[in-house]
Amino acid sequence: MLNKKSILDADSLSLEDIKLILSNADSFLEISRRDVKKVPTLRGKTVINLFFEPSTRTKTSFEIAAKRLSADIINFSPSTSSLKKGESIIDTLKTIFSMKVDLIVIRHSDSGTVKMVDRFVDIPVINAGDGKYQHPTQALLDLYTIKKRFGKFEGLKVAIVGDFLDSRVARSDMNLFEKMGMDVTIVSPTMFLPEDFSAMKVKHCIGDVIEDADIVYMLRMQFERQDRKFYPSVMEYNRFLTLNMDRLGKMKPGSIVMHPGPVNRGIEITDEVMDTSGELAEKIVIEEQVTFGVAVRMAILYLILG
């Protein structure tokens, strides 16, 4: 039903695909709220989770999504596989493919690996994050979270804050946010920007956008992907980019704070903000993103495999 069977990046998702996924997600959200959280829709289908990089939420989210649709899901962990014996990734894939799997969910630390895998197999492939390149299902669940809060996209002001260069989430989100007609500003020091960012609206301090933004999207500091020297100091990061109580308090009514997780407490967001209760806590939608992630991934699996 989706025009494109594999989901490799945000760029190639059409507006119709996106709308279809988001409207179906509502129905799947309802299933997750039932006592019996399972429908027989994908009975007899086999999905494999191929995670070459650590993950809590994305891997579990896909696993729960597949199980609630009655698909069988296999979690493949490279560290205990024949990859350790030196089998190449392509040979491993051929082996898995020979076992008649219906869909591959894959995460890898090298940008572009997922595209290569997609060329090698005849079954649909979903990119669950590759290197610094793309994380399309995260962007879709982010859109769904925004839709649930605001009921629209057109004209919403989004500030994407942090390490833009190393972030696959930022790349996918920026693409979809702009596609939906949102007004995107990047808040990032020059060292965290790609070489050519002239087409982007850029600020260097979170203070410049905090009062005006409908959505403040905090990016995770990608320590594992920063092959050059880290940002000068945590103190400097805190001064320009961290979301603290003072800044949270300046946000306008109805605005929200998002983060793809896992949060580096004290860097992107302070402990106080993470643990805040009362009225301001309403703004932090990080857990909603996780809840909605399952529904969105159920919709994606259904639309590809159903």
Added chain:
Amino acid sequence: MIEKAYILNEDDIDRVVRRISHEILERNKGPESLVFIGIQKRGVPLADRIAKNIEKFEGTEIKAGKLDITFYRDDIGQNIKPNARITDISFDIEGKNVILVDDVLYTGRTVRAALDAIIDFGRPKSIQLVVLIDRGHRELPIRADYVGKNLPTSLNEAVEVKLKETDGLDSVTVVEKG
């Protein structure tokens, strides 16, 4: 699509719905154990209308929910998938007499899917089926408990039900598939 016959108009449908409301009350000896579930999408307004009627007759509140059977279909992967609609059953069906409502009964496959879906929500005392039109051609051993109108049709005909809530007017017509 060529319109072949006009079967029911607004007044006819209104009478049928009132008659079925009375039949349901009579067979279940009152409204106490009843809950209504309409199958998306035209079963939903029909279920609401019957529930409203019974509320009016009996002066008591009647629960009505909606059910989408997309995820329970037996032809997933064969046909173009319809966009899933909302399921909303925000009451307990355990031990209740569930009145399942749809507009047209044809092969019986939709009702089969609906039965599976309802069982996922609990174990009702009974499930009874209401349809506005029974057009025959069953492919499964399923029958309706309350029928608005039996309408023998051929396979190249289609029954078109329109309701105010979904289509702006009330009517049932038979059309030739073209």
